[in-house]
Amino acid sequence: MKAIEIVKMARDPKRPHFFDYVKGMCSDFEELHGDRLAKDDRGLVGGFATIGGEKCVLLGHNKGATVEENVAANFGMANPDGYRKAMRLMTLAEKFGLPVVTLVDTPGAYPGREAEERGQAEAIAKSLEFCAALKTPIVVVIVGEGGSGGALAIAVGDRVLMLENAVYSVISPEGCAGILWRDGSKAADAAEALKITAADLKRLGVVDEIVPEGANGAAKSPKTAIANVKKRVLAALKELKKLDKEELVARRYGKFRAMGRFN
C-alpha cells in the first residue's frame, strides 16, 4: 500500500478514538480535568483507568466523536494547557506508583494565537524533558495520526507501540510538499519520502512493536484493533513493572539517546 493511502486510513474519522479505547479496554475510567493554571483542554484528556485489572493513568489526544466534540477538542490538536494537564496527571501517576499509558492521535499541536501566547513551544519542550525523567513506566501507543511535536510531547516512553495503519511524522505530508516541493498537491510524494508508516518506523528504531488492526484496518474492525492494543499494553506493563525505577529511567534515556547516532 502507498504511504498516502495509509495516511488516509490513519485519518479516517471512523477509526476508534480515545473514548472508544476507554470503552473497549477499560473496566473503569475516571476523567480528571484541568491543568491547575488556566484551562481544561479538550484536545488532550486523561484520568485514572483500569485496564485488564491493571490500574494506571491513561492519557491521550481526543479528536471527538460528534461535530460539537470535534470543535471543542480542535480535532485532537492540543493547546499548551493539554500538555500541562498531561504533566500534572503523570506527576500523580509517579507519586502513587501507577504506570502511564498514552494514546497518540493528533494532526499536531494547535497552531493558534492563544496557544502561542500561553507557550505552546515551552509546554511541549517541558513535557519532553519531563517524560524523559518520569519515575514510572510509560507505554505509548500511536493509534492514528502522530503529528510532529504535538504527538511527541506525550510519546517519550519505555515502549512505543504503533497500530499497523497509523502514521508518525515530523511534518504532515501536505506541509512537507508545500515547503520542499513548493506544491501542496505533491503530498503523496512527500508521504513516501518521509517514511512515516509503522513498518518504516520499526525499521528506524523509533517504534518497538507494530500492533495489527484486523481485517481492512481499525475503522472496519475496531473491536479487533482495541483488543490487540489492550493485549500489547498489558504485556508491556507486565515487563516494565519488573524494573527498578532508576533502571527504568536510565533505559528510557538510553533508548532515545540512541535515536540518530550515525556518525
Add this chain to the structure above:
Amino acid sequence: MAWLEEMTAAANVPPAKDLWQVCPRCGAYVPKAEWNAANPVCPRCNYHGRMKARARIALLADEGTFAECHADVSYSDHLAFHDATGAYKDKVEATVKKTGEGESVTIGTALMGGIPVMLGAMNFFFMGGSLGTGTGERICRACEQAIAERRPLVLCSASGGARMHEGILSLMQMARTSAAIGKLKAAGLPFISILTDPTTGGVSASYAMLGDVNVAEPGVLIGFAGRRVIENTIHQKLPPDFQTAEYLEQHGFVDKIVERKDLKAFVVKTLHYMGF
C-alpha cells in the same frame, strides 16, 4: 550606451552592494564597514541581524579560549531523501562546502569571563539552522561533557525547526536533546539558552525553551507555529509584534531581552549568581 558602460568600468567603482548594507527590517542604507563592525546590528532600528556560529562564539568566549568539540559528528542521510529539487545529500554537501561547517550547531569548551563553560551556537546559514540527527548528537554530547566536566552550558539557538529531510529521526532529536538538557539540569548545572533570530518550530519546542534562564536578543522571532499557518487556522490577522522577543517576554517565556553588545556580560553575571 556602450560609452557609459566603458566609463563606469574604467572608474573602477565597487558595486553598491559591496559598499552598502540594506537593513532587512527598516530598509536603512548602512555603510558595510559600519554594519559589520556592529556585528550586524542596524544603527537605525536596532535590528539584530543573523550571525554565523563562529562569529557569535567569538563574541561570547574569552579571546582565544574556544576549542571545538564533536566536530566529527555530521549529518545523516539515512532515508536517501529526494524532493522535487533533488537529493538531500547534494544540498547538504553544498552547504557543508559553502559554510565550512559539518552541522547546524558548533560546540566546544571555552572560558566566559574566566568561567569554564560548554559554549555552542547554531548556524542559520546551515540548512536554516535545522535540527538534524547530527545537530541533536552534538547537543547531547555537549550536555554529557558538561556534566562530566561540571561546566555550565551556554547555547545560542537560531533555527527554523526540525530538518524534515531526515524524517522521523529529526523529530526524535527534540526528545533526546530535551532529555539530555534535563540530565544536565538535574546534575545541578546551569543551562543558559540564548534565543536569536529566528528560534521556531521544533527547536523552540525543545531545548531552546528549557533554559534555567532564557535570554533573547531584541526583536527576534520566537514561536512554535508559523504566522501564516496560524492566520490560516484562526482566520484572523495577528498583531505585528506577535512572536517577537518582546511579545514572549510580556507573556512570560523569556527572562530578559539583552542587546548583543551586553550578552556576554549578562551571561557571566548570571553564572556568578549561580555560584560559578
